[in-house]
Amino acid sequence: MTDVPKPFGMTLQVQVDDLERARRFFCLVLGRAPEFDPQGGDVLAWRVGDGETWLEVVGVTGPVRPLVTRVRFGIDDLNAARATVEAAGTPVSAATSLPGLARWADFTDPWGNQLGFYEVLDAG
Known part of the structure; x- marks a missing residue:
């Protein structure tokens, strides 16, 4: 048996039924436009952090199946992020x-x- 090579990144998909509304919402939450935004496509993608972690927002025509677990985004200022949203x-x-x-x-x-923000506290 051969081991699976060590992953170097990750993508997480969330479903929406209105991609333009989702673009506005996630631009607000993530503080910028998506890095991947094909004209007329059904997916938007934001790189989260400096590595290869991506949030993909996928437009669906049928019923949306929301995440059953929570995803939190690390930010520097929890109070500011809460107030903006x-x-x-x-x-x-x-x-x-x-x-x-x-x-x-x-x-x-x-x-x-289910989403959220987290802020790492200084242990000192």
Whole structure:
């Protein structure tokens, strides 16, 4: 038996039924336009971080199947991220923290995908 080669990246897909609305929503959440945005295509993709981790937003014509697990995006300023998403009309939970490690807040996109932000805390 041969081992599978070690992965070097990851993609995560979320489904939506309105790609233009999703473009606006995820541009707000991720703070920029998608890196992959083919004219007339049914997928948008954002690189998350500096490596090969990608969020793919896929337009579907049938029923949307939202994520059943939560995906959180690491950010530098949890308060600013929460305020931006809330100001756009999406409710965001109060921040929860694990002292000395991280703080996070959760929200759900218009298609039922469970998302959130986390901020790494300075242990010092």
